[in-house]
Amino acid sequence: MSENKEEILADFQACTGIDDVGEALGHLEESRWDLLTAVNRVMPQETQTLPSEQGPDIEMIEETPPRSASAMINGEVDVGVHVSLSPDFVQVPSTSFNKGSSRLLHFHISYGEQFIQLQIPDSSHVSDLKLMVCSKTHVPVCQQVLTGWKKEPTSDSCVLSSLELPRENLLFLTGPEQDKSASDAMLGELLTKKYSLVIRDETRNKSYNLSFEGSKPIGEIKAAVYNLTDIPVRNQLWSGWPSGIDDRSILAQAGLTQPELKLTVRQKKEYKRIIVDLGVDSDSSVEEFEDASESFTGEDEIFIEEVSSKKQPLIPDNIDDETTGCIHFNDEFTNRFGAMHPEFFPGTLEEAIKEACLRPAKERRLLAVYLHHDNSVLANVFCAQLLCFESVLQYLHSNFVVWGWDLTFESNKVKFLSSVSRNLGSMAAVTVRNIDVERLPALIIIMRMRSNTEIFTVVNGNVGVNELLTSLIQAVDVFSEQQRQEIKEEEERAAREMIKIEQDQAYQASLEIDRAKEEAKQQQILLETQEKLRVEHAKQKAEAKKEAERQLLEKRLPDEPSENSSGVTKIRFRAPAGECLERRFLASNKLQVLLDYLVVKGYHINDYKVISSWPRRDLTTLDINSTLQELNLCPQETLTLEER
Numbered sequence: 001m002s003e004n005k006e007e008i009l010a011d012f013q014a015c016t017g018i019d020d021v022g023e024a025l026g027h028l029e030e031s032r033w034d035l036l037t038a039v040n041r042v043m044p045q046e047t048q049t050l051p052s053e054q055g056p057d058i059e060m061i062e063e064t065p066p067r068s069a070s071a072m073i074n075g076e077v078d079v080g081v082h083v084s085l086s087p088d089f090v091q092v093p094s095t096s097f098n099k100g101s102s103r104l105l106h107f108h109i110s111y112g113e114q115f116i117q118l119q120i121p122d123s124s125h126v127s128d129l130k131l132m133v134c135s136k137t138h139v140p141v142c143q144q145v146l147t148g149w150k151k152e153p154t155s156d157s158c159v160l161s162s163l164e165l166p167r168e169n170l171l172f173l174t175g176p177e178q179d180k181s182a183s184d185a186m187l188g189e190l191l192t193k194k195y196s197l198v199i200r201d202e203t204r205n206k207s208y209n210l211s212f213e214g215s216k217p218i219g220e221i222k223a224a225v226y227n228l229t230d231i232p233v234r235n236q237l238w239s240g241w242p243s244g245i246d247d248r249s250i251l252a253q254a255g256l257t258q259p260e261l262k263l264t265v266r267q268k269k270e271y272k273r274i275i276v277d278l279g280v281d282s283d284s285s286v287e288e289f290e291d292a293s294e295s296f297t298g299e300d301e302i303f304i305e306e307v308s309s310k311k312q313p314l315i316p317d318n319i320d321d322e323t324t325g326c327i328h329f330n331d332e333f334t335n336r337f338g339a340m341h342p343e344f345f346p347g348t349l350e351e352a353i354k355e356a357c358l359r360p361a362k363e364r365r366l367l368a369v370y371l372h373h374d375n376s377v378l379a380n381v382f383c384a385q386l387l388c389f390e391s392v393l394q395y396l397h398s399n400f401v402v403w404g405w406d407l408t409f410e411s412n413k414v415k416f417l418s419s420v421s422r423n424l425g426s427m428a429a430v431t432v433r434n435i436d437v438e439r440l441p442a443l444i445i446i447m448r449m450r451s452n453t454e455i456f457t458v459v460n461g462n463v464g465v466n467e468l469l470t471s472l473i474q475a476v477d478v479f480s481e482q483q484r485q486e487i488k489e490e491e492e493r494a495a496r497e498m499i500k501i502e503q504d505q506a507y508q509a510s511l512e513i514d515r516a517k518e519e520a521k522q523q524q525i526l527l528e529t530q531e532k533l534r535v536e537h538a539k540q541k542a543e544a545k546k547e548a549e550r551q552l553l554e555k556r557l558p559d560e561p562s563e564n565s566s567g568v569t570k571i572r573f574r575a576p577a578g579e580c581l582e583r584r585f586l587a588s589n590k591l592q593v594l595l596d597y598l599v600v601k602g603y604h605i606n607d608y609k610v611i612s613s614w615p616r617r618d619l620t621t622l623d624i625n626s627t628l629q630e631l632n633l634c635p636q637e638t639l640t641l642e643e644r
Helices: 003-016 021-030 035-042 069-073 126-137 180-192 218-229 322-337 349-356 379-387 390-399 410-424 426-433 465-556 591-600
Strands: 058-060 081-083 104-111 114-121 145-147 168-174 194-201 206-213 236-239 260-267 270-274 302-306 366-372 400-406 442-449 452-460 568-574 580-586 608-612 636-643
Touching: 003 021, 003 035, 003 218, 021 035, 035 206, 035 218, 104 126, 104 390, 114 126, 114 390, 126 145, 194 218, 206 218, 218 236, 322 379, 322 400, 322 410, 349 366, 349 400, 349 410, 366 379, 366 465, 379 465, 390 400, 390 465, 400 410, 410 426, 410 452, 426 452, 442 465, 452 465, 465 591, 580 591, 591 608
Parallel strands: 104 168, 194 260, 366 400, 568 636
Antiparallel strands: 058 081, 104 114, 145 168, 194 206, 236 260, 270 302, 366 442, 442 452, 568 580, 608 636
């Protein structure tokens, strides 16, 4: 056997704990001496159970009664017992869904200078994927050309599950401004290229040669290294990776120019202070702890080097207000578990409810309230391996507003219950109060249905990734169906409101027209009234003038002569209405006297003509200074009055 194979055999036995050389050789032969494939074959991620999941790692140096689990978690140990507390309970997450449910496919879309990451169930259609791409790139669906499929879809209506796609897929988007041939060439190069990673484990002074395809996510590579080195992903300190990549990136995105990349990894080293009670009369000896950073310097305190330090609470005791607590929660959560975690809403619970639930139906989302408790043995596993799992992160980011709170301190628990009671009602507060510490952490899903904002479900911390994703997907399905109904109702309500507004506007316009007509009519009536008053006033004024003139003429009109007087002429007047007037005048009287008489009787010469019968003439046109005798109106005459 070559020296290289002997080294691989030794590494394989160290990682798997298989002492039988024949059995180990059998696994390596079947895996063609690929160390990582052989390790995963023996310890598949779906069933792997790590020592940190079973309980604290305790190495007995001498016979000592065992301590309680809570004492070990709090870091209290007896003299003579070497304690190596694992920094967290570590569970390698399953990368697939349960059988019978949809697989969640990951797509890495290359579009120009952009690299877009999407995830979608394989029960969706190609058109659904293109809609998601359109929302990210604004390239219309009809202009999208996606290349790089394992099996080319015949149409956009194809179901993704029918294309036999792997979990990770690298596609290239050609928009209206891109060259398809260039994308195809780049696709062929990246998909067929394999990268060799030379990884140096500085903690154990060992090296590993691993080979991965360009579509492999960085996070899965780190999980594979965990299988070989037993260094949890969150405690791995790397050097050599190109800048600008994270655990969700794939090797093809790293921009590697060489097929071989040299990397180093080591485990975090932190310090923890452990206090041991040494009796005054105790004559027992104390074994030195492994990796002790300094010797014992006092009778009552011992300092040892350990992989986990005393954690700061996510929210300090007696926090002033919710906003301050949420900001501290987010900062400390990042310090503990890294930057890859849900984006916690940085405000109060009331503000988070308004942001998620109290919006128009089209903009509404689910609210996921994460409740943490440091005294729960499930806290670290749930946060590091479930809540920060890539698929969970993306699903929460796409469909939820996430809000976090720490219930470790009673004061903060009381503050949270008060806020829940105030915003969601007393029944919701009872639901939260009944969650035991053993079932924490928990993810409370809150949605608005109809006009009520209420708790839909509570996901306790003792679940796996598949169960968590299934619960989230079920909540989104129920919410989406309800949301579609409410969007339809809102649109119908908006249409009715629009019709009502249009009717009101038309009614108001009609009222304005009627009002304008009425105002015009009133204005016309006013003008007519004013004209009548003016005419009446003018008429009255004319009548008054005529009356004054009549009275004046009546005063100066000479008296009627007697019938026996000499030089008398009798004149009869025929009025238009049939009235007859008769008066005696002196033959020497001027025509003016006759006309004045008529004015006094109401027949003004401006309104009437005075016509003689023979010869026919209008006396009002003659010289008024002529005498009646000169006008041949003697000894008698009949005159006719005609209206002008």
